[in-house]
Amino acid sequence: MDNALDRRQFITSLTQVLGTSALLNTPFLSQAQPASRNNAALTVGQVMNLILKSIPGAPFPKTVDTLKSGSESQPVTGIVSTMFATAEVIEKAAAAGANFIIVHEPTFYNHADETDWLKGNEVLRYKQDLLNKHGIAVWRFHDYWHSHRPDGIAKGMLSTLQWEKYSDTGNPLLLTMPSTPLQQIIGHVKQKLDIKMVRVIGNTNQVCRRVLLLPGASGGRNQIRAIAEAKPDVVLCGESSEWETPEYVRDARRQGQQLSLVLLGHIMSEAAGMEWLVTWLKPQVPGIKVSYIPSGNPFTYV
Secondary structure (H helix, E strand, O other): OHHHHHHHHHHHHHHHHHOHHHHHOOHHHHOHHHHHHHHOOOEHHHHHHHHHOOOOOOOOOOOOOOEEEOOOOOEOOOEEEEOOOOHHHHHHHHHOOOOEEEEOOOOOOOOOOOOHHHOOOHHHHHHHHHHHHHOOEEEEOOHHHHHOOOOHHHHHHHHHHOOHHHEOOOOOOEEEEEEEEHHHHHHHHHHHHOOOOOEEEOOOOOEEEEEEEEOOOOOHHHHHHHHHHHOOOEEEEOOOOOOOHHHHHHHHHHHOOOOEEEEOOHHHHHHHHHHHHHHHHHHHOOOOOEEEOOOOOOOOOO
8 A cells, every 4th residue: 555655646746747748658657557457467266256257146055166276366377278177188288378277077087076085096196296286276167157148068069060040049959950861960060079989879861850959968867858848859968878868769769759869978069168168258358368278088989
């Protein structure tokens, strides 16, 4: 406070000597205050709070979207969006000069990121040491991103697939498309979402108009209820336990329904939503580099 007072007194005195016009044309004074505001680095906590202002009902009393490493008080040098904070993503973020990673999925191998059950585990220690070494904060952005309007994951998926024009206003994940063979739909999705292989229940020659998107893994009961309500020709699902939705679809087909199921894989069905986060976030944090680093699909197929 004393420094601010001294500064005001100094500027007042100088104004009297030089005159207002001369003062405004003195570069180090006319530029100093705005430059100070513009160059002040946002902290991790400030970026989190800025994001939460856009989420209805946030902050939630119970959520898995917590800080997994780092501190809310650390200044942000750069932001990376990704699905998983893999060791490779951490190293790439550090190399890019970023110290804040926003992830959609867990960092420590379970939904709540609990680590007490991994006490002494060398893989856990390796990852924590890597994060500490580079001073990186990791924040999970799952519940909040799905609660954004529109749902951030669904928005990114629809945008990448270029299917927004087919989306139902009441249910954005239900699409009414021109009649299209399922094989053609599958080819389009694989190409746009960078998916190497899918699993299918149904007839790939089937002509489809109603397409239900269920990215991620919402659980068998939710998936089956959504199918029963929407009555789609095909469901493009991220992930499902084999004894739940796939068995429902198999019985539905035996009953006579023209219903197909395509399993895209959890990661690649939602990754486009985390890539879209970059577009959404950039204008809100001017001066901070925001980028997307894909964590990719860990599987190979043999």
